[in-house]
Amino acid sequence: xxxxxxxxxxxxxxxxxxxxxxxxxxxxxxxxxxxxxxxxxxxxxxxxxxxxxxxxxxxxxxxxxxxxxxxxxxxxxxxxxxxxxx
Numbered sequence: 001x002x003x004x005x006x007x008x009x010x011x012x013x014x015x016x017x018x019x020x021x022x023x024x025x026x027x028x029x030x031x032x033x034x035x036x037x038x039x040x041x042x043x044x045x046x047x048x049x050x051x052x053x054x055x056x057x058x059x060x061x062x063x064x065x066x067x068x069x070x071x072x073x074x075x076x077x078x079x080x081x082x083x084x085x086x
Contacts, residue, residue, distance in 0.1 A: 027066075032060060
């Protein structure tokens with residue numbers, strides 16, 4: 001199923017234990033037909049509370065759970081990276 005995408009944000013959370021783990025799971029959300037119809041797609045979801053409310057209102061739905069490797073790299077290596085601009 002191909003879904004239209006208006007844009008995206010990344011919200012990152014840390015477990016209450018403050019433990020860092022390289023292996024993360026990213027839960028991708030997409031606006032539903034209802035979210036388009038009621039205009040919810042025009043509001044940015046910037047907090048966990050906003051995401052949870054949008055799920056309860058059935059304005060968004062989870063579409064994927066993606067494993068992600070968030071390795072720590074030294075600052076010198078990070079500085080050599082090329083930023084992406086869209």
